[in-house]
Amino acid sequence: MPAALAAAFLLLPLVGLLVRAPWRSIPSLLTRSDVREALVLSLETATVATAVSTVVGVPLAWVLARQRIPGLALLRALVTLPLVLPPVVGGVALLTVLGRNGIVGRYLDDWFGVTIPFTSAAVVLAETFVSMPFLVVAVDGALSGADLRYEEAAATLGAGRWMVFRRVSVPMIAPAVAGGAVLCWARALGEFGATITFAGNFPGTTQTMPLAVYLALENDPGAAIALSLVLLAVSVAVLVGARSAGRWAAVRAGSAAAAARGR
Amino acid sequence: MTADGPAPRPRPGPAAPTCRAPRPGAPPILPAASGGWPTGEPGAGLDAAVVVERAGFRLDATLRVAPGETVAVLGPNGAGKTTLLRALAGLVALDSGSVRLGGTVLADAERGVSVPPHGRGVGFVFQDYLLFRHLSALDNVAFGCRARHGLSRRAGRMVARPWLERLGLAEVAGRRPGRLSGGQAQRVALARALAPGPGLLLLDEPLAALDAGTRVDVRAHLRAVLADLAVPSLLVTHDPLDALTLADRVLIVEDGQIAQEGEPVEIARRPRTDYVARLMGLALYRGVLRGDMVATDGGGALRVRPSGTATNGTATNGTATNDAAGIGDGPAPDGRVLVAARPAAITLHMAMPAAGPEAAVVAARVAGIEPRADGARVALDAEPPVWADLSAAMMAELRLAVGVPVWARIGVDALEVYPAARAQDGPR
Numbered sequence: 133m134p135a136a137l138a139a140a141f142l143l144l145p146l147v148g149l150l151v152r153a154p155w156r157s158i159p160s161l162l163t164r165s166d167v168r169e170a171l172v173l174s175l176e177t178a179t180v181a182t183a184v185s186t187v188v189g190v191p192l193a194w195v196l197a198r199q200r201i202p203g204l205a206l207l208r209a210l211v212t213l214p215l216v217l218p219p220v221v222g223g224v225a226l227l228t229v230l231g232r233n234g235i236v237g238r239y240l241d242d243w244f245g246v247t248i249p250f251t252s253a254a255v256v257l258a259e260t261f262v263s264m265p266f267l268v269v270a271v272d273g274a275l276s277g278a279d280l281r282y283e284e285a286a287a288t289l290g291a292g293r294w295m296v297f298r299r300v301s302v303p304m305i306a307p308a309v310a311g312g313a314v315l316c317w318a319r320a321l322g323e324f325g326a327t328i329t330f331a332g333n334f335p336g337t338t339q340t341m342p343l344a345v346y347l348a349l350e351n352d353p354g355a356a357i358a359l360s361l362v363l364l365a366v367s368v369a370v371l372v373g374a375r376s377a378g379r380w381a382a383v384r385a386g387s388a389a390a391a392a393r394g395r
Numbered sequence: 396m397t398a399d400g401p402a403p404r405p406r407p408g409p410a411a412p413t414c415r416a417p418r419p420g421a422p423p424i425l426p427a428a429s430g431g432w433p434t435g436e437p438g439a440g441l442d443a444a445v446v447v448e449r450a451g452f453r454l455d456a457t458l459r460v461a462p463g464e465t466v467a468v469l470g471p472n473g474a475g476k477t478t479l480l481r482a483l484a485g486l487v488a489l490d491s492g493s494v495r496l497g498g499t500v501l502a503d504a505e506r507g508v509s510v511p512p513h514g515r516g517v518g519f520v521f522q523d524y525l526l527f528r529h530l531s532a533l534d535n536v537a538f539g540c541r542a543r544h545g546l547s548r549r550a551g552r553m554v555a556r557p558w559l560e561r562l563g564l565a566e567v568a569g570r571r572p573g574r575l576s577g578g579q580a581q582r583v584a585l586a587r588a589l590a591p592g593p594g595l596l597l598l599d600e601p602l603a604a605l606d607a608g609t610r611v612d613v614r615a616h617l618r619a620v621l622a623d624l625a626v627p628s629l630l631v632t633h634d635p636l637d638a639l640t641l642a643d644r645v646l647i648v649e650d651g652q653i654a655q656e657g658e659p660v661e662i663a664r665r666p667r668t669d670y671v672a673r674l675m676g677l678a679l680y681r682g683v684l685r686g687d688m689v690a691t692d693g694g695g696a697l698r699v700r701p702s703g704t705a706t707n708g709t710a711t712n713g714t715a716t717n718d719a720a721g722i723g724d725g726p727a728p729d730g731r732v733l734v735a736a737r738p739a740a741i742t743l744h745m746a747m748p749a750a751g752p753e754a755a756v757v758a759a760r761v762a763g764i765e766p767r768a769d770g771a772r773v774a775l776d777a778e779p780p781v782w783a784d785l786s787a788a789m790m791a792e793l794r795l796a797v798g799v800p801v802w803a804r805i806g807v808d809a810l811e812v813y814p815a816a817r818a819q820d821g822p823r
Contacts, residue, residue: 287512288519290543303529
């Protein structure tokens with residue numbers, strides 16, 4: 133019974149969205165330039181944020197999982213803090229560091245004439261801040277659970293450290309990286325609090341879909357619902373695509389369990 | 396997917412090609428790898444003194460393995476067998492000692508030398524295969540050739556394919572490890588270790604993860620491969636059958652020490668520790684030989700030679716001399732000896748049997764009965780305590796139960812007597 137209640141609670145809002153959607157106006161909505169801008173900006177920033185998270189997050193996960201440095205447990209806890217931090221707090225925190233008068237931002241402004249807040253770059257940073265921990269946690273888990281002896285086996289076959297990393301370690305954690313990247317991307321796409329705090333709400337440069345939805349809700353609820361549906365469709369499409377890709381990879385790679393069972 | 400070639404060819408000649416220079420007689424598939432390989436010269440044996448210390452554990456083993464020789468390392472769990480192999484492969488650092496292969500120093504703790512694992516040219520086969528899951532069987536086998544010798548993907552596969560064919564795996568070359576059976580996976584792992592042409596082959600319990608039927612098959616492949624191999628190989632196992640059938644020589648490792656070393660026939664007939672004796676299904680006694688009797692340490696005595704034949708330490712024609720074992724070092728002289736008893740050659744009787752000159756008869760009481768496939772092993776309280784292996788028919792005839800008094804007839808032909816040459820063979 134509680135299970136049914138929970139399921140209903142999770143599913144009914146989605147049903148509501150579908151029921152109340154102004155289906156006829158969606159096509160015209162999608163051709164509106166401000167909506168298109170917001171959608172494209174969201175997709176672009178979420179993708180860049182995911183790329184940044186992957187490039188720096190995988191090495192961070194590797195350090196967390198494989199290195200033996202004092203204080204690493206504390207670092208792991210701090211790195212994953214954005215998972216539980218309210219995003220608005222994250223945005224304020226980013227402002228204190230990278231804002232025009234921030235600890236670092238002041239010098240960026242003075243020396244290089246670079247200001248980050250209220251630009252598209254700020255959107256990317258806000259999304260990265262909030263979503264990178266998802267990727268780090270996924271990859272850290274995979275690396276910690278991975279059997280180091282595969283790397284030893286590669287070494288006995290004549291592979292040096294770099295070749296072991298490239299041809300054994302990376303392929304072994306690839307599914308986890310992919311899964312983490314999908315989570316990361318979905319989180320970045322939906323990011324609201326940190327973005328509006330740190331990057332503001334300027335159509336064309338920082339107004340992402342979630343901000344557009346929120347704004348539309350004030351003067352055009354129908355449009356807000358339609359925009360929400362678009363966001364929902366994009367998310368579901370990515371999730372389904374990633375799952376089937378993951379299943380395909382799993383079938384190709386076979387499972388360790390099947391090998392160990394020996395049939 | 397890498398499609399397979401036509402039907403598997405008949406097994407190639409004695410030496411399947413490797414990425415190193417193929418053995419004489421075999422057509423060269425690839426030029427010999429460009430230099431730097433420390434191993435594999437003819438006459439290059441392994442010469443190692445391995446000391447590895449851990450909290451509460453110390454492995455200290457000295458061994459030599461000749462080219463082409465297979466040495467089995469047999470011992471209980473936790474004895475240090477795997478650590479020994481890992482130290483030879485460079486996966487564990489030596490705390491002391493050295494590893495030389497064919498005159499090349501792979502490690503020397505005193506001089507601070509340690510060639511990293513990827514530079515040692517040592518093949519390692521793991522108990523649980525550790526095949527790379529993202530690569531096909533063929534690419535797993537090609538991995539070492541590519542990593543070690545810098546071959547292209549195509550060239551690596553060209554070297555790998557004959558190895559798969561040789562091990563009867565041509566049909567599964569394109570499969571990922573997840574779609575291989577355990578026996579196939581271990582054969583792929585064996586091919587993977589051999590393809591780059593290792594200077595030393597290390598096998599860590601290669602059959603332990605396989606079920607009984609598969610084990611027979613993989614063991615046969617392993618035997619064929621080892622027979623052709625021109626480099627030293629070490630086979631870690633806890634299965635005495637593997638050690639006795641696959642190896643030229645057996646090392647027994649217990650508590651990080653080499654407890655016994657010898658040819659399989661000697662290990663099987665003349666165990667020097669209780670562990671080996673149990674493994675070989677023998678009862679082991681320590682005692683003092685005087686004439687034709689051994690006074691065993693725990694009390695009691697065993698007749699080890701027909702009465703009146705002993706001439707105080709010189710050879711006799713007695714049935715219990717050791718020539719029968721093919722070991723050929725004559726009967727033990729008087730003094731401290733070990734006696735190995737074959738439980739199958741000991742008979743039990745309800746009425747006191749005639750001893751005759753070639754046996755001893757002792758009064759005993761049944762202490763335990765352990766059923767076996769074809770009968771039972773009966774433990775007897777006696778001086779000294781004995782085991783007897785009885786057939787099912789015999790068990791039915793005697794109707795034994797725990798506590799029943801019986802007579803045990805121990806013929807001299809059930810016993811193997813040999814000098815307790817080393818200090819550790821004394822009383823414990």
